[in-house]
Amino acid sequence: MFRPLLTLTGGLIAALAVTAAQAKPLSPEDLSVAEVLRDRALESSDAYSIVESLTVEVGPRPAGSEGDRRAVAWAQQKMKALGFDRVYTEQIEVPRWNRGHAHARVVAPFPQPLVVTSLGYSVGTPQGGITAEIVEFADVEALIKAPARKVKGKIAFINKRMERARTGEGYGPAVGGRSKGMRAAAEKGAAALMIRSVGTDSDRFAHTGMMSIDGVENPVPALALSAPDANLLEAMLKRGKPVEVQLDVHNQRLEDGPSFNVIGEITGREKPQEVMIIGAHLDSWDEGTGALDDGAGVAVVMEAARMIAELPQRPRRTLRVVLFGAEEIGLVGAKQYVDAHRSELDNIVAVSESDFGAGKIWRFDTRLPENKFDIADQMMQLLAPLGIERGNNKSSGGPDSSVFVAQGVPAFGLYQDGSDYFDYHHTPNDTLDKVDADTLKQNVAAWVVMSFLAVEMEGDLGRVPTEH
Amino acid sequence: MFRPLLTLTGGLIAALAVTAAQAKPLSPEDLSVAEVLRDRALESSDAYSIVESLTVEVGPRPAGSEGDRRAVAWAQQKMKALGFDRVYTEQIEVPRWNRGHAHARVVAPFPQPLVVTSLGYSVGTPQGGITAEIVEFADVEALIKAPARKVKGKIAFINKRMERARTGEGYGPAVGGRSKGMRAAAEKGAAALMIRSVGTDSDRFAHTGMMSIDGVENPVPALALSAPDANLLEAMLKRGKPVEVQLDVHNQRLEDGPSFNVIGEITGREKPQEVMIIGAHLDSWDEGTGALDDGAGVAVVMEAARMIAELPQRPRRTLRVVLFGAEEIGLVGAKQYVDAHRSELDNIVAVSESDFGAGKIWRFDTRLPENKFDIADQMMQLLAPLGIERGNNKSSGGPDSSVFVAQGVPAFGLYQDGSDYFDYHHTPNDTLDKVDADTLKQNVAAWVVMSFLAVEMEGDLGRVPTEH
Numbered sequence A, B: 001m002f003r004p005l006l007t008l009t010g011g012l013i014a015a016l017a018v019t020a021a022q023a024k025p026l027s028p029e030d031l032s033v034a035e036v037l038r039d040r041a042l043e044s045s046d047a048y049s050i051v052e053s054l055t056v057e058v059g060p061r062p063a064g065s066e067g068d069r070r071a072v073a074w075a076q077q078k079m080k081a082l083g084f085d086r087v088y089t090e091q092i093e094v095p096r097w098n099r100g101h102a103h104a105r106v107v108a109p110f111p112q113p114l115v116v117t118s119l120g121y122s123v124g125t126p127q128g129g130i131t132a133e134i135v136e137f138a139d140v141e142a143l144i145k146a147p148a149r150k151v152k153g154k155i156a157f158i159n160k161r162m163e164r165a166r167t168g169e170g171y172g173p174a175v176g177g178r179s180k181g182m183r184a185a186a187e188k189g190a191a192a193l194m195i196r197s198v199g200t201d202s203d204r205f206a207h208t209g210m211m212s213i214d215g216v217e218n219p220v221p222a223l224a225l226s227a228p229d230a231n232l233l234e235a236m237l238k239r240g241k242p243v244e245v246q247l248d249v250h251n252q253r254l255e256d257g258p259s260f261n262v263i264g265e266i267t268g269r270e271k272p273q274e275v276m277i278i279g280a281h282l283d284s285w286d287e288g289t290g291a292l293d294d295g296a297g298v299a300v301v302m303e304a305a306r307m308i309a310e311l312p313q314r315p316r317r318t319l320r321v322v323l324f325g326a327e328e329i330g331l332v333g334a335k336q337y338v339d340a341h342r343s344e345l346d347n348i349v350a351v352s353e354s355d356f357g358a359g360k361i362w363r364f365d366t367r368l369p370e371n372k373f374d375i376a377d378q379m380m381q382l383l384a385p386l387g388i389e390r391g392n393n394k395s396s397g398g399p400d401s402s403v404f405v406a407q408g409v410p411a412f413g414l415y416q417d418g419s420d421y422f423d424y425h426h427t428p429n430d431t432l433d434k435v436d437a438d439t440l441k442q443n444v445a446a447w448v449v450m451s452f453l454a455v456e457m458e459g460d461l462g463r464v465p466t467e468h
Helices: A010-017 A028-044 A047-057 A066-081 A140-145 A171-187 A227-238 A291-309 A332-340 A342-347 A370-386 A401-405 A437-456 B010-017 B028-044 B047-057 B066-081 B140-145 B171-187 B227-238 B291-309 B332-340 B342-347 B370-386 B401-405 B437-456
Strands: A086-108 A112-114 A116-118 A130-137 A155-158 A192-196 A222-225 A244-266 A271-281 A317-324 A348-353 A361-367 A411-416 B086-108 B112-114 B116-118 B130-137 B155-158 B192-196 B222-225 B244-266 B271-281 B317-324 B348-353 B361-367 B411-416
Touching (some): A028 A437, A047 A066, A047 A291, A066 A086, A066 A291, A086 A116, A155 A171, A171 A222, A244 A332, A271 A291, A271 A342, A271 A401, A332 A401, A361 A370, A361 A437, A401 A411, A411 A437, B028 B437, B047 B066, B086 B227, B130 B192, B130 B227, B140 B155, B244 B332, B271 B291, B271 B342, B271 B401, B271 B437, B342 B348, B348 B401, B361 B370, B361 B437, B370 B437
Parallel strands (some): A155 A192, A348 A411, B130 B155, B271 B317, B271 B348
Antiparallel strands (some): A086 A112, A361 A411, B130 B244
16 A cells, blocks of 8 residues: 655765764755655655545544544554554553433424534433523623523523634634533533534534533533534524523443553664654544544654655654544643653654644744754755745644643644634544545655654754743 | 515606517516516515525424424415415325434444435334445446345445536436435345435535335335445445444334425416416425525525515516425425316416525526527526526426426426535535525526516417427
């Protein structure tokens, strides 16, 4: 399923052997190798086959589930087949939950069914379901400010729309209803929470996702409505009569159980203890096949590492691909990774994650000490021809990477076009057909440039002061 | 919710009173009135409010259901509010069916769930479901040709893709799997039928729709897969191992029961017994709110008639809006209408139906005797500025209209752009947000021109020889 081994010309092999003492952190020879890797990636990288394999042979893989277990086995097998030097897992402990059914229907004044989905780790309704009146709020802040008497016994409906943007910046202002709404509703004695899905589509898919549940004393069922269904409730409410909705929700909270971070390494030839981590997350939500979130990311970082593994010699440092477990339910795998490896964090020269779908990369962000910008400038020489512009120095490196960044680890961020990412995010519609094979090649090209240069460079990137 | 009554200038009122003896069937005065109606429609018609009302206040309305009953009440009330002279219903008898759940999952070699929906009037699985191997066919013809031993005990999977086209012409070649597949599968002893949805989207929606069930001795469960799920099965089958799927389907066939054609008339001032029928269908499938299929059509013909009802005088003939019942399950309302009114068919000067979504009208087809083309030419003078071109003389007038056309009734066809119609057709995603209010104004403008001129014209349209 994969291309023949990448081979370099004699001249470049010779160049690799030369260690020129340069003022700049990256030698012309390093840049030449990276350029060859980049152009090969555009021609012949095949990340698409990896995400195809994951979605077809594994599919949904929520943390701690059977699918997750199969994904962990798949990832180890695939990394071995791709030629990684070391492949291993590190166990983590995850809270587990099974989605049951979620049925909702308006019973008055205009009876009709609604398309909903439970938010992650929602409780169910009591046997026989509940029926209650809807009370609408513009956003989670309005719910938090509302007096309890307005909410008590009712279904709080947060009707906040998300704006579409290439950067995905509409997500932050909209996601509060999902993350904090249930807590606020429960504290005020609501019967349940319903939110307009945090998404940019106008399709009949509800978007699931995690919410804050720790310490909520009397949690209530929490559901997302598809955008057309939120429109429907809104239109009914505008007609001025009380709107009553019946909910019948069944979910199951399970005992905590094991999952795994799956790790594959290309071992460094000179400084094997110094490591660049490139990551993605292996878990997905349960309703789609996790093609965009985050099968594409898994594929891009694995394929970039595979190309580096095929060079005639190992890079100076170790390239470590970490496929994090349980990202969707709160960066669980990344947090446990950092906890378990706290004493070794100084050896992680940089971290970066691909977890924003399968769109074209258009911007290169960093989080570097100010005296290390020259390496980013050199990387940009090879990234710019891919249509990538230089961004800012505030990158989190991606969701899981942010846990490392909080400890001062430098980060790189290859920012994808996320214009349509939130059309599919956390829905059943996150499937392989949304992934474009050619765009993935551009992604691999950028990742292989960045990864190779970070593991091959002279010197290191220091630490970045953390904000407190 | 509606605009102020349309009023005409004094000059046009005077013009209306003149009966000029013309060689052409439509007088300049008629054309002037139609032009005013057209331009008012573009400015101020409000079909959108009607489809909004139907989808919000009624929603899904499958034939013979509670929703259907509410839709019939809604339609009568709405027609009265819009100023129709006569509003009445005609009872029809319809087969009834309730959709239950339809769960499908691959159990081997790669366990994961599939998104499916039952085809209309499908039987369920036995208690506990069934598990069987998939056998794939390129199209229904391949299934029909296959030896029974290849199919017996297996789930026949028809994997035929539908092509996108403005005319919707991809539907015909693809729909055979849905309409004839279950019969073929049952005759060969298959355990069940699964088809790739007859649709043009790549979203995780399965498309339901009617199939031929009469006289099938041992019907088997019949399901549609969403396009991404059909891709998934296809990809698994390509890997060469047997693919086993578990189905758990529950549906309920009910006794036949009543539904209704709902009829509203603007009574003709000179020849009230001569009638132009403009139609749409009131029923919908059960999973969406029937905004495109056929709420938009209902709204367009009702709004066109409303505008004509607001003229200072009634048109020469009667304009009859017929909202047919039970179209989706086999043109049941239209067939029973024609049966009940067989002796009056000669009084129906023409028929036309709006039932192809909410896209812009781009073509004007007819089914007229050859010596009556001049009226279509005159209509085209007013339709062309709406971006409408002259089409052919083979129009069926629309699905329900075709039953009249089969009896020699002339027909008009205002053909909508159906490029995205089959993205939503018969899915839960057929909702109001897919309807554009401005495009509906263009639709009303064309319909009011055609309808007014047909009821106001000199002479009649004769009969069209039927093909036998």
